[in-house]
Amino acid sequence: MDTARFVAFRALEDIDRHGAYPDIALDRALRVSELTGSDRGLTCELVYGCVRRQRTLDAAIDWLGKLPAAKQPPDLRRVLHLGLYQLRYLDRVPGATAVNTSVELAKTCGLGKLSGVVNGMLRSYLRQCGKQGDPLPLPDDAIARLGTLYSFPDWIVQLWRDQHGLETAERLCAWFDRPPTLDLRVNLLRSTPSGVAAALDARGVKSDRVPGLPQALRLRGAGDIRLLPGFEGGWWSVQDAGAQLAAHFLDPQPEETIVDACAAPGGKTTHIAELMGDRGTVWACDRDARRLRKVEANAARLRLGSIRVATGDFRATETLSEIAPGSVDRVLVDAPCSGLGTLHRRADLRWRQSPEASVELAALQVELLAAAATWVKPGGILVYATCTVHPAENDDAIAIFCERHPHWQLQPPPDDNPAAPFIAPEGWVKILPCDRNMDGFFLARLQRAE
Numbered sequence: 061m062d063t064a065r066f067v068a069f070r071a072l073e074d075i076d077r078h079g080a081y082p083d084i085a086l087d088r089a090l091r092v093s094e095l096t097g098s099d100r101g102l103t104c105e106l107v108y109g110c111v112r113r114q115r116t117l118d119a120a121i122d123w124l125g126k127l128p129a130a131k132q133p134p135d136l137r138r139v140l141h142l143g144l145y146q147l148r149y150l151d152r153v154p155g156a157t158a159v160n161t162s163v164e165l166a167k168t169c170g171l172g173k174l175s176g177v178v179n180g181m182l183r184s185y186l187r188q189c190g191k192q193g194d195p196l197p198l199p200d201d202a203i204a205r206l207g208t209l210y211s212f213p214d215w216i217v218q219l220w221r222d223q224h225g226l227e228t229a230e231r232l233c234a235w236f237d238r239p240p241t242l243d244l245r246v247n248l249l250r251s252t253p254s255g256v257a258a259a260l261d262a263r264g265v266k267s268d269r270v271p272g273l274p275q276a277l278r279l280r281g282a283g284d285i286r287l288l289p290g291f292e293g294g295w296w297s298v299q300d301a302g303a304q305l306a307a308h309f310l311d312p313q314p315e316e317t318i319v320d321a322c323a324a325p326g327g328k329t330t331h332i333a334e335l336m337g338d339r340g341t342v343w344a345c346d347r348d349a350r351r352l353r354k355v356e357a358n359a360a361r362l363r364l365g366s367i368r369v370a371t372g373d374f375r376a377t378e379t380l381s382e383i384a385p386g387s388v389d390r391v392l393v394d395a396p397c398s399g400l401g402t403l404h405r406r407a408d409l410r411w412r413q414s415p416e417a418s419v420e421l422a423a424l425q426v427e428l429l430a431a432a433a434t435w436v437k438p439g440g441i442l443v444y445a446t447c448t449v450h451p452a453e454n455d456d457a458i459a460i461f462c463e464r465h466p467h468w469q470l471q472p473p474p475d476d477n478p479a480a481p482f483i484a485p486e487g488w489v490k491i492l493p494c495d496r497n498m499d500g501f502f503l504a505r506l507q508r509a510e
């Protein structure tokens with residue numbers, strides 16, 4: 061009979077050996093296991109936690125072991141990660157249980173001869189934990205200290221320190237280590253926030269309104285969202301509060317023609333159509349045909365008829381062959397980005413991203429912005445959005461666009477727009493997650509001169 065810890069070990073092995081994404085590795089490992097209910101929950105927590113906290117867990121091995129983490133046999137290192145994760149982060153697992161199950165796991169994984177090492181190192185950690193404060197020794201250097209304590213690569217901590225100072229960098233690290241919230245966007249064409257909240261409440265799911273966002277509900281624990289009332293009926297979509305700001309910022313109006321340049325899977329396209337009362341046309345363009353089918357499925361579920369899809373690279377004029385350049389009221393460019401504002405949602409993202417990737421993405425983003433400008437009519441609006449907090453992909457991309465397009469200017473939406481209170485003195489919206497308690501977002505709104 062498999063245990064949650066053994067299934068977690070197998071998933072972590074898949075990730076280490078084959079570079080699998082954690083959700084895919086977990087899915088594979090759980091499918092061939094017989095785990096149910098809370099055991100499956102523990103497996104997920106262990107896998108995501110060990111991936112997210114790997115730098116801190118390695119630092120603990122470096123401190124406790126005869127060999128540093130990087131020189132430990134990979135299977136032993138995984139068993140130690142699992143044991144240390146439970147000792148350090150899972151209050152609900154008693155220390156002795158974490159140690160004993162790790163020793164058993166080592167034996168199951170063919171590490172019988174090393175089970176004494178596992179026992180010794182975990183017991184040693186447990187003894188140190190009994191003393192006051194965090195026992196883990198940390199580097200003196202401020203960047204490496206935060207990177208080790210919160211488990212982030214130095215370059216991300218440094219990026220935040222350089223932009224916002226050390227204190228905010230630490231708050232960002234702590235925020236991104238917290239479990240993500242689950243927000244809904246209520247489809248006002250089919251329901252109301254109070255109606256959805258009441259239906260959820262009847263199923264024992266509590267929710268809260270998000271101040272300033274007219275369609276947002278934040279859930280307090282939900283389980284399988286597809287089983288919640290109103291999903292099939294199109295009453296709501298899952299969308300973080302930060303992401304909901306983008307379509308508001310665009311401020312689409314009924315009967316307009318709108319282009320969503322990078323639309324899949326359609327979170328913002330469907331929001332735009334809802335805000336237009338489903339009157340007018342929203343062109344959903346994306347180069348990924350498979351993801352674009354999700355836009356169609358979401359539009360059908362939400363009963364939205366004003367959305368049309370166009371498959372292809374948005375930079376190629378042929379992709380939108382049915383409309384004329386210079387004729388569109390508004391364009392949204394929700395650009396592919398490094399996703400540094402959503403690090404809490406993907407445990408491995410902090411390790412997969414690099415400073416070089418942001419530079420490459422910035423080049424693509426500037427090209428997408430330039431392409432978007434060709435579609436907008438005089439006086440029309442272009443909104444640029446990313447879910448990252450990297451200046452190369454945000455402030456710098458907009459600075460380059462404005463320099464090359466002198467007939468465009470930053471233009472705020474009307475004062476009563478839900479996004480208006482979020483506008484920074486520079487004229488754009490920059491959501492710092494630890495200040496707003498929502499995903500990190502950047503939004504710039506530009507108007508073409510008449």
Ligand SMILES: C[S@@+](CC[C@H](N)C(=O)[O-])C[C@H]1O[C@@H](n2cnc3c(N)ncnc32)[C@H](O)[C@@H]1O
Nearest residue numbers: 322323324325326327328346347348373374394
């Ligand atoms: C941030 S996601 C969009 C999320 C979407 N707006 C939503 O709210 O659900 C970026 C999208 O850009 C698409 N993309 C990347 N490069 C593109 C290009 N050159 N032309 C069109 N789409 C592109 C990707 O396939 C991806 O679906």
